[in-house]
Amino acid sequence: MDKYILIFLCTSLLFSCTKNEGCTDPVANNFDVNASLDDGSCDYNNYNINLHFTQSIESNPLIKDSLTYLNHSNINYSVQTLRYIISEIKLHKEDGTSKLIDSVQFINIADESTKKVTISDVTDLEYTSISFTVGLNDSYNVTNLFLNESFFPSFTWPEMLGGGYHYMQLEGEFQADLANGNPSFYNTHTGPTSGADFSFNKTFPIELYVINNQTDIYIDMEITNWYKNPELINYSSDGIMGNSSLQSKLKENGENDVFSVYSSE
């Protein structure tokens, strides 16, 4: 054992004579242009990126359980349940490099702690765009892959319907005439119907503003737009988990203008 330590020390000495030691990472605060051998002394600024997941109806923050919203056909509706998965959240630089900041994020509007995530291992903020997947793409959406995540078992998508997990559970009441009878329920559940991949990617430019080493990014879902632009979708009490054509329309609307990203100033 001692022999190895001796050899290591000798080797280290040998190297120190021939090369300059120091911080060799240009991103670090103490980057040493003369150093050719990294000595582990690099000092970085660590930034916190706060990712916020927000939900809106007609540009206003969603009010849960409120049967006061009107859809494109003047049907009253409410949102009682909204849970969804955003995955593969990446920040990109102009030079084409990117950083994965969150692989799978489960958002449940009934649980505040799921609506914000802080990424703390960020060492520079030269990012110009953000991308993410709405739902889980084929490689992630595998039965039993996420047994220990908080969205198991309630997000399970039965094997018979394609297997894996829901992308979104958006549920609430709808009623044409509030004065007449009880409301009905809609269940807009998206996911891998018949094993097809209905997840989609979105990319948005971003400008990051830093205050006290913190920067905030907001990923907003405009709920109303799932049901219009371009495809008009009406509320129904029928399940849609086996309905590929509706899943396809929801994907089309989702890709169009359901999501937006902004950062704080």
Place this chain on the structure above:
Amino acid sequence: MINRGILIIFALLTFACEQDLAPISGCTDENATNFNPNAVTDNSNCIYFSTTPYTIEIPYGFPNMIIPQNNPMTVEGVNLGEKLFNDPILSADNSLACINCHDKSSSFSDPNQYSTGIDNIQGTRNASALVNIGWNSSFNWDGSAQSLEEQAFEPVTNPIEMHDKWQNVENKINTNLEYKDLFLKAFNIDYIDSNHIVMAIAQFERTLISSDSKFDRYIRGEEQLTPSELSGYAIFNSEKGDCFHCHGSQMFMDNRFHNNGLDIEPFTDLGLGYVSGNSNDNGKFRTPSLRNIEYTSPYMHDGRFISLEEVVNHYNSGGNYSSTVDPLMKKIGIGLQLTNEEKQDLVSFLKTLSDENFITK
């Protein structure tokens, strides 16, 4: 090592000074359970506290079981917990044990609609089945307990259940030599307190795992389902039956609370709303696992349905609208509209979740 050295030196010194007295022989290692501080010569009979770890085998498709760090599973703890579970010593008049209302042949539930306590008073809810409850994130129909340990505290003192006092239970158990020995071996304690009593019971309850039903054997490719059972399985997992949203995955439950349209308002039992104080939770109850459902009649939090056919008929008729009814009950008042044959298929499938070994072994 150093301690032992000091002890030996001390022993030698003592020995040297008091040659005329016979040295006390005993265990001289203070890490041993029978360390004798007066012993000067070691008699090689030191007994050390050690337990045998109990390994939970996680069934296919189940998540890891979350076990409290301060209550690791041991063979000694599990066996002790089982003994306590079966022992009426926990009740004031020594007449009622956990097992009396959580009957093994009923998958550890009560076949009676309501359980009867030691004072012949009945409750208002059906005693839950204890199957795979190590994966539950809350306990009781209304979620009033957050851990099995916490849950086990409650029935002992509940006036309509065991109606005892914990101090009295501690007194009884501490005068029982067999328990003294078992608690020493399981937890290394001399005085048995209520915390350790519920810890042992919780350990035992975590071992109540069922994963060897006909359905499990079908999933493992060891057994075929009949055409009727397969048809029921398909209804269960389609939005036609839409059972899976609450009773999904291999666990057949979702660890959540729902109002499944049993009653109109005002509710006689607020369920989760009683615990949370939030009126939006009124009428919501914990989803039970459907494993061994054939054995756990009667059904629902208040045991209102005797047969699985009645349960299926409830969903088939659509249930009642109320302000907190779950949006997953999307055909409220209309129902699933299954044919008689489809209803029978669904019941046949539910019975494939029966694990005979679980209730007999």
